[in-house]
Amino acid sequence: xxxxxxxxxxxxxxxxxxxxxxxxxxxxxxxxxxxxxxxxxxxxxxxxxxxxxxxxxxxxxxxxxxxxxxxxxxxxxxxxxxxxxxxxxxxxxxxxxxxxxxxxxxxxxxxxxxxxxxxxxxxxxxxxxxxxxxxxxxxxxxxxxxxxxxxxxxxxxxxxxxxxxxxxxxxxxxxxxxxxxxxx
Amino acid sequence: xxxxxxxxxxxxxxxxxxxxxxxxxxxxxxxxxxxxxxxxxxxxxxxxxxxxxxxxxxxxxxxxxxxxxxxxxxxxxxxxxxxxxxxxxxxxxxxxxxxxxxxxxxxxxxxxxxxxxxxxxxxxxxxxxxxxxxxxxxxxxxxxxxxxxxxxxxxxxxxxxxxxxxxxxxxxxxxxxxxxxxxx
DNA sequence: AGATAGTCGTTGCGAACGCAACTACCTTGA
DNA sequence: TCAAGGTAGTTGCGTTCGCAACGACTATCT
Numbered sequence: 001x002x003x004x005x006x007x008x009x010x011x012x013x014x015x016x017x018x019x020x021x022x023x024x025x026x027x028x029x030x031x032x033x034x035x036x037x038x039x040x041x042x043x044x045x046x047x048x049x050x051x052x053x054x055x056x057x058x059x060x061x062x063x064x065x066x067x068x069x070x071x072x073x074x075x076x077x078x079x080x081x082x083x084x085x086x087x088x089x090x091x092x093x094x095x096x097x098x099x100x101x102x103x104x105x106x107x108x109x110x111x112x113x114x115x116x117x118x119x120x121x122x123x124x125x126x127x128x129x130x131x132x133x134x135x136x137x138x139x140x141x142x143x144x145x146x147x148x149x150x151x152x153x154x155x156x157x158x159x160x161x162x163x164x165x166x167x168x169x170x171x172x173x174x175x176x177x178x179x180x181x182x183x184x
Numbered sequence: 185x186x187x188x189x190x191x192x193x194x195x196x197x198x199x200x201x202x203x204x205x206x207x208x209x210x211x212x213x214x215x216x217x218x219x220x221x222x223x224x225x226x227x228x229x230x231x232x233x234x235x236x237x238x239x240x241x242x243x244x245x246x247x248x249x250x251x252x253x254x255x256x257x258x259x260x261x262x263x264x265x266x267x268x269x270x271x272x273x274x275x276x277x278x279x280x281x282x283x284x285x286x287x288x289x290x291x292x293x294x295x296x297x298x299x300x301x302x303x304x305x306x307x308x309x310x311x312x313x314x315x316x317x318x319x320x321x322x323x324x325x326x327x328x329x330x331x332x333x334x335x336x337x338x339x340x341x342x343x344x345x346x347x348x349x350x351x352x353x354x355x356x357x358x359x360x361x362x363x364x365x366x367x368x
Numbered sequence: 369a370g371a372t373a374g375t376c377g378t379t380g381c382g383a384a385c386g387c388a389a390c391t392a393c394c395t396t397g398a
Numbered sequence: 399t400c401a402a403g404g405t406a407g408t409t410g411c412g413t414t415c416g417c418a419a420c421g422a423c424t425a426t427c428t
Contacts, residue, residue, distance in 0.1 A: 136209050
């Protein structure tokens with residue numbers, strides 16, 4: 001059971017029959033959402049029991065852990081995580097309550113603030129990251145070949161870059177789809 | 185700006201340097217999450233202004249719209265959407281308040297309930313779905329070739345099936361990774 | 369038939385989020 | 399120098415969600 005999760009093709013009798021091409025795209029984005037949601041769910045479960053961290057907290061922490069100096073501006077962190085400024089504020093509040101992160105004032109811009117990993121936060125991540133990676137390996141073992149993983153990564157990167165490029169650009173010219181500079 | 189959204193490789197100086205292979209997988213899942221989040225955000229914005237629907241409501245409604253009879257058991261709907269039973273209850277509550285859906289009792293199992301599209305709900309979806317598809321086409325136009333889209337779909341399907349198969353199986357034997365029957 | 373266990377859906381509760389409004393600060397230009 | 403406008407981050411408020419507990423019903427077993 002638990003199959004036919006998504007519309008695997010519309011029923012011919014339905015009054016809402018959709019063209020096959022349209023349907024394919026609908027299915028693809030459905031798969032994207034389901035994959036992300038499924039992965040998130042599995043990872044969150046394990047992350048919770050391993051380190052007592054939500055997926056969201058882990059996302060913030062790993063970006064700090066992987067930044068030289070282990071600190072990042074709040075705005076930078078908000079941009080990197082898919083979180084609104086207010087959402088990030090609360091998230092950092094929680095991490096600060098848990099003594100994993102501290103806020104540091106920014107000397108050059110006194111409006112700004114850094115979120116910085118504490119010693120304890122670093123220790124937690126030093127343990128949590130390898131576990132997380134191991135879990136990921138275990139989870140993805142045998143699903144995709146190395147080639148397929150590379151392909152998937154490349155396609156997703158293309159998609160993501162396009163989506164966010166379009167978003168940034170809308171301020172200037174919504175009609176120009178691919179002018180925005182991308183990384184690398 | 186708005187680039188380097190995700191860790192595009194760890195800094196060599198970082199104390200938390202991670203093996204390159206591990207890093208790649210971390211990046212891939214990061215891309216998966218970001219793509220889904222980005223797409224969700226863009227679609228939601230448009231969906232909201234076009235039909236006054238949240239992405240979540242649309243997800244429920246489209247599954248009803250594409251089912252013969254335009255009705256589905258609550259539990260079925262909960263399984264199809266990535267929503268807990270309680271989450272689905274509230275969602276259907278909202279849709280019922282909006283007169284897009286009605287609950288119908290299930291004669292064969294008097295515990296159960298159907299969620300069924302109302303006339304108005306069907307009318308809304310008859311208009312919303314083509315718009316949504318058009319938006320999707322516009323959004324994805326020129327990002328991926330047809331081949332790439334097919335490849336992406338196939339890879340995502342593999343991934344999703346594996347994730348959910350593992351989830352279901354855990355109840356029986358967590359060590360057996362690919363016994364669960366899949367669709368098609 | 370009657371007791372027990374399991375399933376379907378709903379509700380109380382607390383957690384997390386986004387939006388809009390706000391404060392504090394920086395920047396630009398007269 | 400000082401005013402006007404923009405930016406960084408926080409907070410009030412409303413919304414949505416999942417978990418756990420519950421009531422209603424069904425299935426199973428004796």
